[in-house]
Each structure stands twice: as C-alpha cells, then as structure tokens.
Amino acid sequence: MNRELKRVSVLVVLMFVALFVSTSIIQVFQADNLSADPRNARTLYDGYDVQRGSILVAGQPVAESVASDDRYKYQRTYSNGELYAAVTGYFAIGGAPTGIEGALNSDLSGTAGSQFLDRISRIVTGEAPRGDSVELTIDPVVQQAAWDALGDLQGAVVAVDPKTGAILAMVSKPSFDPNPIASHDSDASDAAYSGLLDDPSQPLQNRAIEGDLNPPGSVFKLVVSSAALNGGKYTPDSEFPNPSTYQLPGTDTFINNSEGGSCGGGDTATIATALRLSCNIPFAELGGALGEDTIAAMASAYGFGQDVSIPMSVTPSTYPAGLDAGQLALSSFGQYEDRVTPMQMAMVSAGIANGGVVMQPNLVKQVLAPDLTVRSTFTPTEFSRPISDNTSATLTQMMVNGVENGAASNARIDGVSVAGKTGTAENGGDDPYTLWFTGFAPADDPQVAIAVVVENGGGLGQDGFGNLVAAPIAKQVIEAVLNR
Template sequence: MNRELKRVSVVVLVMFLALLGSSTVIQVLQADNLNADSRNTRTLYASYSTERGPILVGGQPIAQSVPTDDNYKFQREYPQGVLYAQVTGYIPVNGEATGIEASLNDYLSGTSNQQFFNKINSILTGKKPQGASVEVTIDATAQQAAYDALGDYQGSVVVTEPKTGRILAMVSKPGFDPNVLAVHDGEQVISAYDELLNAPGDPLINRAIGGDLNPPGSIFKLVVASAALESGKYTPDSSFPNLGEFQLPGSSSVVINSGGGTCGGGSTVTIATAIALSCNIPMAELGIELGSGPIREMAEKYGFNVEHEIPMTVEASTYPVITDDAYTALSAFGQYEVRATPMQMAMVVDGIANGGVVMAPNLVQSITEPNLTPIETFEPKEYSRPISEKTAQEITQMMVRSVQSGAATNATIDGVSVAGKTGTAENGADDPYTLWFTGFAPAEDPQYAVTVLVEDGGGLGQTGYGNGITAPIAKQVLEAVLNK
C-alpha cells in the first residue's frame, strides 16, 4: 500500500513540477515574446487601457492620451504633429514605437521598476493606472525657429546648450505627422506607413541622429585643428606651403581649395587662416604630418565611432582606420570615409564652446509621477575633455574670424560675436554636395550652439555651398533664440 502511495505521490510531484515549469516558462521566460506577439490582442488592448503619460515641452503636451469608446480605451494624439515628430516619435497599434515614445515607453506606460509601488497602490485603491509624464529639454522657440529656418530643404537642425548638453531643438526634414500612425485602425496605419516609407526624402528617418550619414566636409577641420594644437607640435600660426593644388602622395589625384587658387596671399598659410578661409590644401598637408592615428584619437574623444543615448540611440559617426597618406589627407577635410550625424558635430562644437569640455547630449529634463512625485531629474554629465581651455579659445578665435571675414560671413549677426564654421562636402563625381554649418553665440560667453545639415546641395547640385545656404539658416536660428 505504501509503495502504491509513493508511486502516486511521485507522479503527482512530477506533474506539479511540470506545471510549475511550464507556468514559469510562459509567465517569465516567454512573457516578452507573448506580449510582443501581434496576435495577442488582449495584451495589445491592455497596453492601451492605461492612460499613457504625456510628453511635454515647457509644461505643454506634444504627445498626450485622450479617452475613446473603443477597445483601446485611449487614443494617442500629437497636438503639434510634424513640428515635434522626430522628438516624440509615435506609438502604433501594430508595429514598433519610435522616438521618446519608444525609448521611455516603460515610464510613459507606467511599467518601469521605479513605478512598481504606484501600480500596487492603483490596484489597492481602485484608481485607474496612469503613466509618468516626460518633460523634454526642447525649447519651443528654438524648435520653431529651427523648423522655420530649414524651410523646404532636406536636412536637419540641432540646437544645443554647450554648458549642459541640453538639446534645445531637433528638426529633421522632410517630416511626417505622427497622428496618422497612431490611429486605432490597423489597416489605415499600415497604409500610411507604406506611403511614408515610399515617399521622397525618407521622411521617417531622423537625420539629426541617423540614416545614411553624410561626410562632414570642412566642419571636420575643427577636429583636425584640435588634434594638431593638442599635440603640442603646432600653434595657430604654424604654416604650410600655400599651394594652388596639391597632388596626393602615391596618386595622380589632386586636392584644390574651394573656388581654386591659393589660400589667401603669400607663399605660406597658417592653420588659423586655413580654418577661417576653409582651405583644403593646408589641412591636407597638416593631416599627413599629423597622421591618421592622432586624428582618429581626437575624433573618438569627441564621440566618434560609438553610439550615444539621448535617450534615443544616436548612430555612431565614423572616422576609419587609415594607413594611406592620400586617404589621410582627404580625411583631414572631412572626406574619404569620414561620416557624421548633426548630433555628433554638435558635440564637437559644444566642446569647443564649453572650454574643452564635452557635455553628454540629453533630451530629457525630468520624469514625473501623475501625483507630481519626481522619478528622475536631469543633471548635466560630462562626456569627455578632448582639448584644453587654451586650445578651445584658439579654435574659437579661428571660428570668429571665419564669420567676420572668412568663409562663414553669412552667419554674421549685428551686435553679436558669432563663432562658426561652414562645410561643403563632396559625395561623388556627379552627386550633389552636402552642406553644413556649426557654430555658437555669443562667442565670448556661448549660450547656444547650432548645427545645420542640408543634403542634395540644397537643390543646387554642386553649385550650392555652406556659406550660401546653411550659414543663413544658422543665423536665423541664433537670432531667434538670442532675442527670445
């Protein structure tokens, strides 16, 4: 009898362990997969039954949830649509969320670890669960100015606060209206998404932080100048032969300055003049003398070759390993295989503006519970110290000269000292140029920095140039934020 009982007990124990194991696998190991399964409509409806927290700019919602009468309970709305689309992103009923909606989804949906006790309290009190609100660092004036100044160009504008790393504006065009991707009709969402996916200019791409990255062209000269001055072997007055053309070592190809001719007058040209007038030949000569190793090391100190979280992921800008002098020469003025996002170049100019200290870029000011209890509050964080304060001041003076009398004069603002650098990058023998500007103001006490990218030559093919298109955009943005 005891033997039979033991057998039954063993069978029951095995069945219990099997049930426990399968339940554990389903509830723990497979929970994320099951929740993500598009066929799991209960989970989908449940995720929308919570009132998702708003995304705010200056206390005003740029993303919010409103009650509905359907199974989703709440509808996500974006009051200013396209203006903030690349900041908010969107959360569709079928598909992956983007922007802040994706990167801070656990806070907005009320499912983060920090909100656990709030969820328990909601259950005990019978209150409807609610997500946390996210206040972003975006400044409404800066965002509107950046959006307006970029106009119909394909590109991006990023405005930052050099002393803190706060991102005050992030615009990418062409843009899109996130409202069409947040409706509760799955077929309508798919149709709208497919239309945007096939639209000219890839409007779903946030050019500020990713996409098909562009060569930075002459604004990369700021990185090369940083490497040269920090090496201790060069000063702003270090000079090079002032040539009208420069044949690349071991190659039949030649480098010319923009517009042809030499870099100003005289038989030699200084680093300071090469930066101010944006000349390629002296920078190519400098690049060969320096070598690609020190240039790459400086680029990486500024943030190249790694991804950044703002909290959205910023695609890694690249400076490759180069063993050839000819390619090193090309890389010294932002060509060859050098690629950069506007956000990365904003980190470079912020470091120069902030006395050699690069602050980590950040898009989130605070995260707050529905009862106004703070969950997280933004604190400035140092990313790196690529250059000394002395080097930062010397490069700043080169950039001021560029705006006053050099290659960036269209960024001039009456009564304000502006430090700036333009770039006009080649993409191929017959391809339109990529145009850039990066700079800050006031130069003596930088409050704002702006980085502008315009693709496809601004519609002018290979006749467009940085001072003609991107410098005026930067001027318009800086005037708006300085006068607010």
C-alpha cells in the same frame, strides 16, 4: 506491480516538473519578450487601458492620450505633429514605438520600476492607472525657428545648450504627422506607415541623429585642428606649403582648394588661415603630419564611434581606420569615408564653446508623476574632455575669424560675436553636395551650439555651398535663442 506503479509515478512527477519549468520560463524569463511581441493582442489592449503620460514642451502637451469610445480606451494624439515628430516619434497599435515614445515607453505607460508603489496604490484604491509625463528640454521658440529656417530643404538642425547639454531644438525634414500612424483603425495606420516608408524622401528617417549619415566636409577640420593644437606641437601660426593643387600621396589624383588657387596667397599657409578660408590642401598636409591615430583619438574623444543616448540612441559617427596616405589626406578635410550626424557636430562645437568639456546631450528635462510631482529631473553630465581650456579659447577665436572675415561670413549677427565653420562635402560623381554649418554664440558667453546639415545641395546641385545655404539657417536659429 509495485515496479510498474513506481515507473508511472516517476513519469507523472517528471511531467509535473516539466510543466512547472515550462510555465516558469514563460511567466518569468520570457515575460518581457512576450509583452514586447506585437502579436500579443492582450498586451496591446492592456497597454491602451492605461492613460499614457503626456510629452510636454514648456509645460504644454505635444503628445497626449485622450479617452476614446473603442476597445483601446485611449487615443494618442499629437499637436503640431510634424514640428515635433523627430522628437516624439509615434505610438501605434502595431509595431514598436519610436522617438521619446519608445525611449521612455515604460515611464509613459506606467510600467517603470520607479512606479511600482504607485501601481500597488492604484490597485488598493481602485484609481485608474496612468503613466508619467515627460517634459522635454526643447524650447518651442527655438524649435519653431529651426523648422522655419530649414523651410522646404532636406536636412536637419540640432541646437544645444553647451553648458548643460540640454537640447533646445531638433528638427528633421522632410517630416511626418504621427497622428495617422496612431490611428486605432489598423488598416488606416498601416497604410499611413507604408506610405511614409515608401516615400523616396524618407520622412521617417531622423536625419538629426540617425539614418544614412553624411560626409562632414570642412566642418571636420575642427576635429583635425583640435588634434593639432591640443597636442602642443602646432599653433595657429604653424605653416604648411601652399600649392594651388596637391597630388594625393601614392595616387595620380590631384585635389584643389574649394575656391581654387592657393590658400590666401603666399608660399605657405597657416592653420589659422586654412581654417578661416576653409582650404583643403593645408589640412590634407596637416592630416598627413598628424597621422591617423592622432586624428582618430581626437574624433573618439568628441564622441565618434561612441554610444550616445539622448535618450534615443544616436547612430555613431565614424572616422575610418586603416588609411593609406591618400585616404588619410582626404579624410583630414572631411571626405573619403568620414560620416557624421548633426548631433555629433553639435557636440564638437559645444565642446569648443564650453572650455573643452563636452556635456552629455539630453532631451529630457524631468519626469512627472500623474499628480505632477517630480519623479526625476535632468542633471547635466560631463561626456568627455577632448581639448584643454587653452585649446578651446584658441579654436574659438579661429572660428570667430571665420565668421567675421572668412568662409562662414553669412552667419554674422550685428552686435554678436559668432564662432562658426562651414562645410561643403562631395558625394561622388555628379551627386549634389552636402552642406553644413556648425558653431556657437555668443563666442564670449555661449548660449547655444548648433549644427545644420542640408542634403541634395539645397536644390542647387553642385553649385550650393555651406556658407550660402547652411550658415543663414544657423543664423536664424541662433538669433531665436539670443532673443528669447
């Protein structure tokens, strides 16, 4: 009998141990996963019990929570929703939040570690729970200028302060209104989301930092020029053979300069002339001379292949590996499998503008507690130093020449020295080109670095080019910054 009682006792103890372990796993180790599970209705309702913090631009809310008369207690609303959608994202009753709503969800919802004492205080005082507000670096004047300049075109604009990395504008088009997705009517919210998801123009895709990345075309010549000049072996006056057509090594394929003919006439063309006139053949030759490893190292130093958080995650831009001679030639003027975001190209221009120092791009100016005291503030942080100050100065002058009397002439601004580079990237076959501009101004004291991408040839198919479509957009945004 005693033996049987011992067996039963051991079994009961083991059952209690198993129950203790399983509940501990659920309550402690799986707590975050359970809270994040969209099927967890209790967590969902609890999240709406908190008055979520606002997202502010120049002190004014572009996203805020207002009292509602349903079970969710607070309704998330977005003013100028389409204008700021690429920045704010959305907060919906179903699915994960996106944009700043997602990246700083814990701050906005009042669950961040820095808010622990506040939560304890509210329990003691009975004060209603509230989240922190997030003030952005976005300048509303510059954001509106970027939106207006892009018009009905499909693409994106990114403008940053090269000295600090603060993002002044970030626009992606087509855009969307987050308000229908934030509806408390789940059927209406799902219908709004599904409609956007099924839209062939992909309005939910933030073209400034993610999605199906575009070939950079000739704006990538800034990276190749950086690699050449920073290594000390080449100068702007280094010359290369100047044929009107060039056979890609190891292939039967010939390439041309974008304007046809040779690069500016003459038997040779300098790097400076090739960049100013945006000639492909000299850069194909230069890329072959530099080699894949040298170009890849410079691309990486600027941020290619790196994890960048603004604090939303930026899809890494890519420079391909394992190239043969023909592929290397194509990649050296931004073709083959080169793929970039506008954010990455803005970082390249910002690094050149800032004496060779790339600052970490950032959207968040400060986080404010519910009583408006500053919880944390943005501190400019160095991202990398891809080039020297001397190389920066040399590239700046080369880019200024490109605007003043070269292939980027439509970015000229009276009385302002603008440094710029255009790009017209092929997408294969009869597909429309991708059109680019990147640069900064004023060249002698940069206040803004910018990247513009226009997809689908700007509606002009293969007749569009960067200087015709993208450069004027950049010009309008730069003027907005300088006229603030």
